[in-house]
Amino acid sequence: MDIIKTKIPGCYEIHKIVRKDTRGRLVKTFSEKTFQEMALHRNFPEVYYSVSNKNVLRGLHFQIPSQHHVKLVACLQGSILDAVVDLRIESPTYGENILVELNPDKANMLYIPAGCAHGFYSLTENTIFLNKTSTGYSQKHDRGIHWDSCGIDWPTNKPIVSEKDKHLIDFASYNSPFRYQEAI
Template sequence: MIIQQTKLVDCYEIIPDSFHDERGRLIKTFHQDTFAAHHLQTRFVEQYYSTSRKRVLRGLHFQLPPHQHVKLVTCIFGQVVDAVVDLRAGSPTFGQFALFDLHAEKGNMIYVPAGMAHGFYVVSESAVVVNNASTVYSAEHDCGIRWDSVGIPWEDKNPVVSQKDSTLVPFPLFLSPFVYQK
């Protein structure tokens, strides 16, 4: 398993071990000792997945304190462009975003630290994205910023977006409760 620092502080792309033979493939998506050695969260208390069709954009989502969470995200079917935005005041990468090509065949994952927004756009005919979270979902702490308010160069200027996501606050108007800690 390879854990690579991305351009966003504390956000990592993880390239898992993958084993192929005549039966198919096996991908190791989590290894506690490896995560711990890199000072990454090893306790995930909730897992969920979404199924989406081509041109769907979900995000940019996060949970507010005290229910903020670390997320481990992977695409297990299809392909998505995954986006992460640093919302932590005082972070050297505050307000910046990073894009990742998550592809089921590759098996790569994104480690999204607390205080960052997350979303994705489906480029394949359909996709299944799995999220592991370090806190249980709290509807009253569910939040987000508009998908088109951070300068992300989405390939589709008119994606399929939920009513909820289309009415999220734009990033310039968002008052972040997240504070960067070294």
């Protein structure tokens, strides 16, 4: 696996190993050994997937301490623009975002550290998005910030969003509980 640093400390774009032959292809989505060598989190007790129509935007979501989590995300079908916003106070990239296209042809995924908000925009119909988390879902700890309050260059200003996501707090009004730790 190729693990590439993004501008957000602790956030990596990972290009997976792909084996192709006449039958199709096989993609290795996780290697505990590689993650251990890179000092990345390796235990993901909950795995989710969603199916989205074109122009659906989900996010920007995260969980607060004590149930904050690392995420490992990929697009298994279709194509998405995946967004990460650094919410860690004192981080050199606090408030900044990255936008990465994920799709099965690129065979890439994102490793997102705790303390970052995450969301994605579906570029195609029937997009299948995979989300592995280092902690289980906790409604009590579930939070989000409004999708258009962080300066993300989304492809539209009129995406399809859930009622919940329409009413999330703006980034400027959010009082982050996350602190940056240099040893990420």
